[in-house]
Amino acid sequence: MVYTKRKIKKQAIIAIIIVIIVITLIITGILLFKHFTSNEYKLEQIGYNEKEITTLIKADDKILNKALTSDYDKDLIPLTKQKYFLWKNYNTYKEYIKDLATETNTIDYKDVVTKVNVNRNYDYYTHTKDTDMNQGNAILVNKYYKLPEQYAPEDIVEVSNWYAYGTMSIRSEVYDAFKEMFNAAKEEGITLIINSGYRTYEYQKEVYEQYKDANGEEYADSYAARPDFSEHQTGLALDIITYGTSGEEFENTDAYKWLQEHANEYGFILRYPKGKEDITGYAYESWHYRYLGKELATKVKNSGLTYDEYYAYYLDKE
Numbered sequence: 001m002v003y004t005k006r007k008i009k010k011q012a013i014i015a016i017i018i019v020i021i022v023i024t025l026i027i028t029g030i031l032l033f034k035h036f037t038s039n040e041y042k043l044e045q046i047g048y049n050e051k052e053i054t055t056l057i058k059a060d061d062k063i064l065n066k067a068l069t070s071d072y073d074k075d076l077i078p079l080t081k082q083k084y085f086l087w088k089n090y091n092t093y094k095e096y097i098k099d100l101a102t103e104t105n106t107i108d109y110k111d112v113v114t115k116v117n118v119n120r121n122y123d124y125y126t127h128t129k130d131t132d133m134n135q136g137n138a139i140l141v142n143k144y145y146k147l148p149e150q151y152a153p154e155d156i157v158e159v160s161n162w163y164a165y166g167t168m169s170i171r172s173e174v175y176d177a178f179k180e181m182f183n184a185a186k187e188e189g190i191t192l193i194i195n196s197g198y199r200t201y202e203y204q205k206e207v208y209e210q211y212k213d214a215n216g217e218e219y220a221d222s223y224a225a226r227p228d229f230s231e232h233q234t235g236l237a238l239d240i241i242t243y244g245t246s247g248e249e250f251e252n253t254d255a256y257k258w259l260q261e262h263a264n265e266y267g268f269i270l271r272y273p274k275g276k277e278d279i280t281g282y283a284y285e286s287w288h289y290r291y292l293g294k295e296l297a298t299k300v301k302n303s304g305l306t307y308d309e310y311y312a313y314y315l316d317k318e
């Protein structure tokens with residue numbers, strides 16, 4: 001009896017040990033399998049460091065997938081972190097960074113995203129495309145976005161001398177918006193005067209070619225827009241001044257201060273702000289206002305972006 005009992009006990013212990021070993025092996029196997037098939041392991045194999053892996057695991061699926069399906073990419077995390085990052089520009093960001101890397105070691109990723117979004121990785125008037133006329137009042141016209149050949153808007157109206165210096169015309173919707181703005185400013189003792197409105201293709205061509213004939217293309221490009229690339233040809237742009245000022249002095253006037261605060265309420269934005277010359281392609285022009293409609297003008301103002309940047313991020317449907 002004693003012998004049998006002891007034998008059974010021994011067999012039971014062996015059985016338990018075997019079960020424990022098997023369970024341990026299974027668990028170890030599962031853990032190893034999990035480890036070698038985990039995204040962390042795969043990212044490590046691709047070449048990402050611990051910090052990058054932590055970031056990528058928490059990033060959205062598209063970013064993680066890009067990392068898992070491509071070679072190691074040092075720019076992936078800093079690029080996708082930028083507020084105005086656009087996936088469709090990814091390869092162009094990379095090309096631009098490659099070009100920059102030969103000049104400098106530190107990459108300003110915010111600047112890369114901004115520049116590429118507005119085509120500033122290309123020289124002015126290169127890589128131009130036809131602007132999307134379906135955007136209506138929101139059309140973008142700059143040194144990369146071109147109006148249809150010899151474009152002329154249909155609803156151009158003559159501006160009364162009451163509002164302008166000389167003979168001027170503008171699109172009727174813009175005229176109505178300007179009159180509303182004019183009256184509001186007038187109530188606060190401010191007089192807004194239109195100094196330039198709609199300019200025809202022919203006019204712009206003449207101006208541009210005069211500059212070009214006199215001093216060459218580079219000079220002409222720094223002083224005038226090429227025909228079909230001018231905002232004034234859209235009939236949606238106005239140069240605004242007030243009594244006793246011209247051009248550069250306008251920014252020191254109460255009229256300018258008033259416009260800074262209220263222009264968006266009537267559908268206008270300052271189109272070429274100070275410090276953004278390299279984005280807009282134009283020198284700061286305190287007098288040049290672009291009509292977008294009240295809602296869009298307010299959104300653009302609140303974004304703090306130039307219209308070129310805003311359009312690229314929020315409106316471009318390509």
Ligand SMILES: [Zn+2]
Pocket residue numbers: 196232237238239287288289
């Ligand atoms: Zn202008």
